[in-house]
Amino acid sequence: AQSVTQPDIHITVSEGASLELRCNYSYGATPYLFWYVQSPGQGLQLLLKYFSGDTLVQGIKGFEAEFKRSQSSFNLRKPSVHWSDAAEYFCAVGASNFGNEKLTFGTGTRLTIIP
């Protein structure tokens, strides 16, 4: 069965600073990887996804992520954060033999932005 680990429960970053959120996955075959963002009390919005091909993936709101098979990682990055980026971020993996039916989420990383 697949699993996702987000090692950082809470990260605080100054506005304008760079950001990297870590995600490690465990899955025997080629994973489908996603990053979602959730503002308090809201639903989840897809930031970006990796299915195959180029390992550097561009998403919305200036985010990007890099798939590294050798490290089983899919870290999310942004060169300069804005106060509106404060939210909960979830990494998720989809099993390639079940597709979305077995979308497994990590425990999330809460991002706080300080002026």
Add this chain to the structure above:
Amino acid sequence: DTEVTQTPKHLVMGMTNKKSLKCEQHMGHRAMYWYKQKAKKPPELMFVYSYEKLSINESVPSRFSPECPNSSLLNLHLHALQPEDSALYLCASSLDTRSGTEAFFGQGTRLTVV
């Protein structure tokens, strides 16, 4: 239209009440999902409908009863819930359940059981 619409946004119900949550999408998606999310936790899959048929039930108690009347609509009927069922209930849809199709989430229904 890339929206998944959930109603109501908030719901307070007693343990003897019967209520329903509603989810609607008009993207032509044929897979729809119910997730439960407790505070400070990730979403947990409850049910999956594929082409209006229930394809996955993640051992959810029978006090939760899903229904998919047509390809655009998904309901979750609630009866005799417990206070520990209080959570954010998220609906999602995707083109189908094939590998790699992305899921679009609604804003959720915040349920409080008193």
